[in-house]
Amino acid sequence: xxxxxxxxxxxCDSLKLISVAQGYSDLAQDAVKNQVSYTDFLEKLLExxxxxxxxxxxxxxxxxxxxxxIKTLDDFDYSFAGSIKKQPLKN
Numbered sequence: 001x002x003x004x005x006x007x008x009x010x011x012c013d014s015l016k017l018i019s020v021a022q023g024y025s026d027l028a029q030d031a032v033k034n035q036v037s038y039t040d041f042l043e044k045l046l047e048x049x050x051x052x053x054x055x056x057x058x059x060x061x062x063x064x065x066x067x068x069x070i071k072t073l074d075d076f077d078y079s080f081a082g083s084i085k086k087q088p089l090k091n
Contacts, residue, residue, distance in 0.1 A: 019052035020045055 005025075012021035024045055031041040064071065078084060 017049055023048050039057040 008020055008024070012018070012024075027041060027045055027048070030036070031044075036044075
């Protein structure tokens with residue numbers, strides 16, 4: 001492990017940027033390969049951090065809620081409820 005990599009890891013740990021610490025190396029290699037600008041690289045890196053924080057938050061909140069089982073629309077049996085039509089959901 002080189003010194004710069006170690007310093008970056010320490011800074012990410014200090015700032016609690018877990019996803020950045022884990023993924024910056026791969027994203028940096030992709031950015032070099034695809035000639036991505038610095039700002040585009042930074043944007044992708046920060047997007048990855050935000051998405052991971054949202055996933056962690058969702059997992060924690062779901063666990064705290066204490067649901068007996070996790071149900072999703074993908075698991076729903078539309079044949080059982082004949083009056084409900086399966087339509088694509090909009091974001």
